[in-house]
Amino acid sequence: MSKDTSAVATSNTTAATPSKPSKVGGAATWADDRLGLAAMGKKNLRKIFPDHWSFMLGEIALWSFVVLLLTGIFLTFWFRPSMSEIVYEGSYDQLRGIQMSEAMASALDISFDVRGGLLMRQMHHWAAMLFVASMMIHLLRVWFTGAYRKPRELNWVIGSLLLLLGTLEGFTGYSLPDDLLSGTGVRAADGFIKSIPIVGSYISFFLFGGEFPGEMIIPRLFTIHVLLIPGLLLGLIAAHMLLLVYHKHTQWPGPGRTETNVVGFPMLPVYAAKAGGFFFIVFGVTAALGALLSINAVWKYGPYDPSKVTAGSQPDWYMGWPDGALRIMPGWESHFWGSTWSWNVFLPIIVLPGLLFTVLLLLPFIDSWITGDKREHHLLQRPRNAPTRTGIMVALMTLYAMFWIAGGNDIIAITFHLSINQITYILRAAVFIAPVIAFFVTRRICISLQRHDNEMMLHGYESGVIMRSPEGAYTEKHLPLPESKVYAWTHRDDSAEQLQSGEVHTGRFAKMRNKLRELYYADDVDKPTIEELEAAHHHDEAEHAEQAELVGKASDGHQFDGHHDVSDEPLRGDH
């Protein structure tokens, strides 16, 4: 495309004269002379990001982390991380005169005697729940769209570490108030550590500074919660976002969008406004939750005492799935040479999460090992166009869901009047069976959707306009899809190409790898070929010709069938 340069500009006919720099400009020049940020800023402030709602899920995590920092700082002003016993003399009647740790007393003070304290506590807790939740749906988006592929595998690893650290951060925070629920949680954690064969009790003594509970654990968890993990989180978030800028954001395929460009809007002013606005929305939603919904009512739990426990003792939702695994595990235990090996605790709560986290971390590498795809990818895939991959994640989600349900088995039992034993037995089987079913069902749904896409591309979409021929036969008019949509949909590899794209495997696992690769792409429906497209058009022509006679004689409303210019048609009548 050449630019038409013959036209003469009609504006800017007079020469520009520099106006006197404004005060702001002067200050900016002063700063730039010393910091040299203008060159970098000029480039990065115009950085282009593509537009799609699913690209903003990670942003929820980022902004809820900011809310966590803000509310967390407020809480540290009043929270006293100490396990020394004092008598509570605050405003909450039911616990006045009761002995409790300073941590618990200060948590009650924040709730009842510090202005705005309860709101801050609840916002902090809600933001923590949202932080981990939004990281998880962000992870799902990245997996389902194939955004983890080269060159972004390491950012996937960083993201997974963020999820792990976020979970640990949540758990340490949950443990700090030293109420009955959090104390039970710490007691459980002590048990988990002790279940590690041989070294468990040593690690426990090392962590608690002696036998549980001791006087060290709250101050130690406090340091971990406000210093160590937030520091790591900040560093990893920075790395995550630097890599995002370096790799550039992925985008959906479409006209003008290629592997080598990014089509979207610049950071300034569009995304600065959108993202900045989104921060206030996240803050607002968190504030609304904190103001309206009671979370972790420590006053009802009362101070922790190892002799007490309450029904409905659950961890926060992100620790719910290992808790569920623990709840449905059969009570296996072995004794070797005078030492007890508690498989019933060790396997579900130490081995399983470790194993599944490792799988999560390695998913991109396993994926590329199987597919042999070593190309760079900046265009996203629709989940249906990778049926096996989509199926794998849905299977993992189902596994997670089964463990999750198990984690709330008692609440489910009383809410739905079920037997907790039956729930447990069913889930013991379901954690193995349900993911397999989910995998195959999802895979088949994806393949069916691929087929449906092909159908629409070949024969057009169903317009909903029913045509009646003079003979009295009824046909539904199919209309061609917009070209941009067809372009976006067809911008993908055929499975045959994908099977050939990687190097031919040799070596020890070559046979297995080739077999896996075949299975990975098996039953994949390829996009229509040009021949197929032409054949389909030819087939449709007769029908079109028949229908064409009827076009224009439409009764009311048919002017909206897509064949007519409706720019002057009012969508609604005058009122």
Added chain:
Amino acid sequence: MRFLNRSAASLSRHRRGRLAGLVLLLVGLIISGGLYATFSPASSATQSKTDAELVEEGRQLFLTGCSFCHGQNAEGITTVNGQFVGPSLVGVGAAAVDFQMGTGRMPLTIPGQQAPSKPGAYTDEEIEAIGAYVASLAPGPAVPDEEYLTIENLSDEEQQEAISRGGQIFLTNCTACHNFSGKGGAMPRGGYAPNILNTDPKHIYEAMLTGPQSMDTFSNGNLSPEEKRDVIAYVGSMRDMPGYGGFSMGALGPVSEGMFAWLVGLGSLVGFAIWIAAHTTRTKKKKGQEA
């Protein structure tokens, strides 16, 4: 006659008045209610009876309504494989009868893991009679005195102390099954510890004293009557406590909190994300704004 006519006329004048219908309804209700109260059979039981009469009345009621499962002499009936159709009631005392029948758990509608609480089938007087009969079989815990059911006769300071003492007892002995807020929890094989927030103080006391179904028995040696009273006071204070943090989402702990975090919190944020992405920068100027 003339007077009657006149009053009928004055009534008639008001019969289309705005409140006429309401007044008529009230009059009708009072008359029919009064007639019912006068002639209904229940009112005959209000007269005081001797203990022996009460026991005999209770025995008759027992034979009619209870003996099918509990035996003609409340000795209990077992099936051939040793399971109870109904356990022996000898020695359970009037407190157990009052609890089981007062909360509607007995008579049982269908056998099951646990007898659910439901609207009662017997009047208080009938329950008292059956209780007297069961108590006459062997010594057992009696229905508690009123003074152990309320802390209203204590001074403010003593009430305060009673509630926090009751809270500590509650958190030690009750929360494991009934949940920290008294909302109840799951027990093995479909059993459950019920929500006790709206249970009558007398029934809470009797439950502690007699240990119905899976519940432990808290004898007076274990928890003194005053301590039981304090627990009841704490449960009452939990019920009357304002929701300091806002809507409690069932006060079931982290499970419902997590559900709300996902559905309400994350749901609305994703909704906002979709909304923001749908409102992109305008690429075309509006009509009539072209420069």
